[in-house]
Amino acid sequence: MNFDVRHDFTVELVQHAGDDEMICRAARVSTLGAASIDSEESAGLIRFLMKNRHGSPFEHGFMTFRIQAPIFVWREYMRHRIGFSYNEESGRYKELEGVVYIPPRRRNLIQTGKPGAYEFVPGSDIQYDYMLASQLDVHRVAWQSYRNQLDAGIAKEVARMILPVSTYSTAYVSLNPRSMMNFLSLRVQSDKSLFPSKPMFEINEVANLMEATFKELFKITAAAFEDANRVAP
Amino acid sequence: MNFDVRHDFTVELVQHAGDDEMICRAARVSTLGAASIDSEESAGLIRFLMKNRHGSPFEHGFMTFRIQAPIFVWREYMRHRIGFSYNEESGRYKELEGVVYIPPRRRNLIQTGKPGAYEFVPGSDIQYDYMLASQLDVHRVAWQSYRNQLDAGIAKEVARMILPVSTYSTAYVSLNPRSMMNFLSLRVQSDKSLFPSKPMFEINEVANLMEATFKELFKITAAAFEDANRVAP
Amino acid sequence: MNFDVRHDFTVELVQHAGDDEMICRAARVSTLGAASIDSEESAGLIRFLMKNRHGSPFEHGFMTFRIQAPIFVWREYMRHRIGFSYNEESGRYKELEGVVYIPPRRRNLIQTGKPGAYEFVPGSDIQYDYMLASQLDVHRVAWQSYRNQLDAGIAKEVARMILPVSTYSTAYVSLNPRSMMNFLSLRVQSDKSLFPSKPMFEINEVANLMEATFKELFKITAAAFEDANRVAP
Amino acid sequence: MNFDVRHDFTVELVQHAGDDEMICRAARVSTLGAASIDSEESAGLIRFLMKNRHGSPFEHGFMTFRIQAPIFVWREYMRHRIGFSYNEESGRYKELEGVVYIPPRRRNLIQTGKPGAYEFVPGSDIQYDYMLASQLDVHRVAWQSYRNQLDAGIAKEVARMILPVSTYSTAYVSLNPRSMMNFLSLRVQSDKSLFPSKPMFEINEVANLMEATFKELFKITAAAFEDANRVAP
Numbered sequence: 064m065n066f067d068v069r070h071d072f073t074v075e076l077v078q079h080a081g082d083d084e085m086i087c088r089a090a091r092v093s094t095l096g097a098a099s100i101d102s103e104e105s106a107g108l109i110r111f112l113m114k115n116r117h118g119s120p121f122e123h124g125f126m127t128f129r130i131q132a133p134i135f136v137w138r139e140y141m142r143h144r145i146g147f148s149y150n151e152e153s154g155r156y157k158e159l160e161g162v163v164y165i166p167p168r169r170r171n172l173i174q175t176g177k178p179g180a181y182e183f184v185p186g187s188d189i190q191y192d193y194m195l196a197s198q199l200d201v202h203r204v205a206w207q208s209y210r211n212q213l214d215a216g217i218a219k220e221v222a223r224m225i226l227p228v229s230t231y232s233t234a235y236v237s238l239n240p241r242s243m244m245n246f247l248s249l250r251v252q253s254d255k256s257l258f259p260s261k262p263m264f265e266i267n268e269v270a271n272l273m274e275a276t277f278k279e280l281f282k283i284t285a286a287a288f289e290d291a292n293r294v295a296p
Numbered sequence: 297m298n299f300d301v302r303h304d305f306t307v308e309l310v311q312h313a314g315d316d317e318m319i320c321r322a323a324r325v326s327t328l329g330a331a332s333i334d335s336e337e338s339a340g341l342i343r344f345l346m347k348n349r350h351g352s353p354f355e356h357g358f359m360t361f362r363i364q365a366p367i368f369v370w371r372e373y374m375r376h377r378i379g380f381s382y383n384e385e386s387g388r389y390k391e392l393e394g395v396v397y398i399p400p401r402r403r404n405l406i407q408t409g410k411p412g413a414y415e416f417v418p419g420s421d422i423q424y425d426y427m428l429a430s431q432l433d434v435h436r437v438a439w440q441s442y443r444n445q446l447d448a449g450i451a452k453e454v455a456r457m458i459l460p461v462s463t464y465s466t467a468y469v470s471l472n473p474r475s476m477m478n479f480l481s482l483r484v485q486s487d488k489s490l491f492p493s494k495p496m497f498e499i500n501e502v503a504n505l506m507e508a509t510f511k512e513l514f515k516i517t518a519a520a521f522e523d524a525n526r527v528a529p
Numbered sequence: 530m531n532f533d534v535r536h537d538f539t540v541e542l543v544q545h546a547g548d549d550e551m552i553c554r555a556a557r558v559s560t561l562g563a564a565s566i567d568s569e570e571s572a573g574l575i576r577f578l579m580k581n582r583h584g585s586p587f588e589h590g591f592m593t594f595r596i597q598a599p600i601f602v603w604r605e606y607m608r609h610r611i612g613f614s615y616n617e618e619s620g621r622y623k624e625l626e627g628v629v630y631i632p633p634r635r636r637n638l639i640q641t642g643k644p645g646a647y648e649f650v651p652g653s654d655i656q657y658d659y660m661l662a663s664q665l666d667v668h669r670v671a672w673q674s675y676r677n678q679l680d681a682g683i684a685k686e687v688a689r690m691i692l693p694v695s696t697y698s699t700a701y702v703s704l705n706p707r708s709m710m711n712f713l714s715l716r717v718q719s720d721k722s723l724f725p726s727k728p729m730f731e732i733n734e735v736a737n738l739m740e741a742t743f744k745e746l747f748k749i750t751a752a753a754f755e756d757a758n759r760v761a762p
Numbered sequence: 763m764n765f766d767v768r769h770d771f772t773v774e775l776v777q778h779a780g781d782d783e784m785i786c787r788a789a790r791v792s793t794l795g796a797a798s799i800d801s802e803e804s805a806g807l808i809r810f811l812m813k814n815r816h817g818s819p820f821e822h823g824f825m826t827f828r829i830q831a832p833i834f835v836w837r838e839y840m841r842h843r844i845g846f847s848y849n850e851e852s853g854r855y856k857e858l859e860g861v862v863y864i865p866p867r868r869r870n871l872i873q874t875g876k877p878g879a880y881e882f883v884p885g886s887d888i889q890y891d892y893m894l895a896s897q898l899d900v901h902r903v904a905w906q907s908y909r910n911q912l913d914a915g916i917a918k919e920v921a922r923m924i925l926p927v928s929t930y931s932t933a934y935v936s937l938n939p940r941s942m943m944n945f946l947s948l949r950v951q952s953d954k955s956l957f958p959s960k961p962m963f964e965i966n967e968v969a970n971l972m973e974a975t976f977k978e979l980f981k982i983t984a985a986a987f988e989d990a991n992r993v994a995p
């Protein structure tokens with residue numbers, strides 16, 4: 064085939080600043096040289112801030128990720144405006160590589176229920192195979208067209224108009240713990256959520272990868288978020 | 297064909313509030329019953345605010361548009377976060393209609409120059425015809441696949457992954473005069489611009505339609521923006 | 530006395546755009562000419578959006594207020610950044626009028642309980658009278674000093690440094706229904722709130738006045754917010 | 763005296779992430795393991811981004827400061843909403859220490875010129891001494907009143923209403939290089955500025971301290987900002 068197929072997502076931590084203790088320092092507006100707060104007291108303060116929705120101390124941390132996801136995921140992702148910074152590669156200036164997303168076999172394929180109360184359930188093997196063949200077929204034609212147009216001298220930004228929204232794109236994403244929790248509250252499906260959300264499978268997968276890193280970097284904060292039923296402060 | 301082709305964009309004003317005089321009132325923090333400012337004085341004040349980059353009074357106006365544009369335009373558009381609100385139709389819940397964008401013959405097709413200094417120039421008729429045929433070909437396969445997948449019971453949000461980024465989508469966009477001018481400064485190519493921008497043809501077309509409405513609603517402000525060499529305050 | 534005393538706040542609606550039906554149109558991304566939705570259906574849609582925290586349709590409305598409040602209230606108010614626009618009069622360029630806030634007799638004067646769990650209860654008449662006399666005394670000296678400094682040729686921006694934070698200031702505030710509900714969820718104390726907040730008395734008073742106007746302009750939305758236990762979408 | 767007097771400001775760097783090279787990586791959306799870019803190439807890329815107002819790569823850095831400044835400075839400071847996070851100590855829950863700002867002798871005291879074209883020039887020694895005596899006098903009465911009210915059992919949030927806006931307050935401020943440059947373009951008076959600004963002396967002093975740290979952390983970016991006549995990208 065004239066393109067590569069992936070069924071997964073990449074979320075790499077590039078840099079970060081801050082930790083649970085820094086959030087406590089910001090909440091107390093304490094001096095740099097202040098005696099370190101013991102971790103029991105920190106945990107109590109963070110739970111208090113979370114429960115009472117004092118969100119601003121959670122803005123004094125920082126994470127930058129490099130993420131690879133299909134365009135239709137980026138379209139949802141970039142609706143998150145507050146406390147998010149983005150830099151995405153551009154198909155205007157660079158020939159795109161030809162990596163496309165096809166749902167993995169474990170993804171639910173069938174939508175049931177009524178508007179406002181949809182559920183997703185597994186499809187049959189035949190349905191999966193049909194979807195797979197049909198999508199690969201379009202990609203084959205699309206990538207052939209893209210490269211033919213480039214060969215004919217057509218500008219990249221014109222030729223790429225024909226590429227499907229399942230084409231992968233890469234971006235740098237920077238955010239803070241507060242914007243992270245807002246994102247997770249909307250993009251992760253969890254039984255613990257006081258306000259249950261039904262995110263699309265693919266953005267939920269990306270969010271899961273982000274949450275795993277968040278738990279490592281801001282352990283107490285991430286636990287307090289879970290204890291607060293995933294209500295973002 | 298199993299889809300409709302368009303070469304243009306739709307920008308409809310849905311509602312608005314405020315005018316040049318309201319911007320002056322906000323700048324003066326004047327009372328509701330205050331004697332109306334004469335228009336000469338208003339124009340002087342607005343030019344002063346623009347030139348000295350006092351931007352906040354220009355936030356006290358409001359415009360809502362209903363816009364139809366291809367997905368690849370929305371991807372650029374939604375990078376504008378500050379002072380912008382969006383509501384876009386979703387391909388997760390609704391079968392998409394099959395309207396696609398093909399560049400009009402007057403659009404420049406060829407990219408020349410080096411990275412960081414690209415220019416766009418017209419292509420030959422043969423190049424245009426080749427691009428047209430090649431893109432239509434992909435759309436035919438893609439829309440056939442989309443509908444076949446739906447017929448096979450595949451969820452809309454899965455089937456649509458195969459649709460090209462030139463598929464039209466509709467959204468409500470609300471913004472204020474300040475965010476409008478920021479948008480125009482970046483998305484309209486103009487000889488008057490102190491900081492010249494080289495926007496993509498398609499978003500420039502959308503921006504032109506928005507600017508026409510802006511000039512009607514906020515006449516003095518739009519003129520002062522032009523006089524200030526299109527530097528957003 | 531060389532200054533005026535107030536115990537209250539002014540919140541005037543200056544302009545607005547949008548209503549409950551526009552929020553529904555934005556949610557449906559429906560055309561301008563679309564058949565009007567009946568109000569029962571609108572109410573159902575708005576309750577659905579609110580309950581499922583689909584916040585973006587609530588951004589397609591607009592309200593501008595002219596508000597008079599003491600500086601210490603503005604200091605809390607302006608922490609609301611998202612979806613808020615401000616234009617406040619400046620003490621750098623204009624001689625301030627000398628209007629000051631003294632808490633009314635009905636305001637609770639005494640703070641009890643522990644950090645993180647404070648309550649406010651009424652003070653005695655003697656305590657109120659003492660507070661009143663003591664604060665008036667400072668204002669008398671401060672406003673005398675302010676005007677003496679101006680008479681001595683000192684710049685307004687220097688002379689005003691001595692003015693108390695209970696000095697009134699006036700600002701234009703523009704916001705949308707979504708940012709309004711976020712503000713109300715944090716700045717109004719209500720038994721209905723799922724996440725109870727304990728705002729300062731004075732900002733709660735301002736918020737009450739804003740909520741009264743909000744209920745008139747966006748009747749269904751305001752009711753759905755209340756029904757959803759004042760959780761902002 | 764029953765309070766301390768300061769004539770200066772404190773700006774301490776608390777934490778940071780990112781550097782000039784990270785901005786280049788974000789602009790190129792390059793991989794973590796990518797070969798390090800040589801510094802000459804980095805400088806060229808950063809100058810290109812700055813000149814062409816490609817602002818988003820400059821958001822992938824982070825600085826947190828702990829700042830001590832008078833309330834009237836915070837009032838201007840917190841008008842910066844985009845890309846800024848704040849946590850300020852609260853006079854509602856904590857007895858304030860009694861540290862007040864009096865302008866230093868080198869500060870210009872006299873405002874001349876017309877509205878829209880003010881200049882500040884030095885005052886006489888007598889004027890300075892008069893301002894000093896007058897302001898100290900008010901502080902003496904105000905801080906006596908504050909503590910008397912507290913002794914009488916009045917809540918902190920009520921008693922503090924009488925404190926002048928020159929009272930110091932401390933806050934954590936987090937921002938990124940892009941929001942830093944926007945702040946500096948408006949709050950530093952410089953002959954190099956294409957759009958000259960006339961900030962208040964006190965916020966200019968704070969901004970100078972911030973810029974000194976910014977130059978150390980993002981050396982190439984800060985130099986490119988200066989070369990671009992202090993126009994924020």
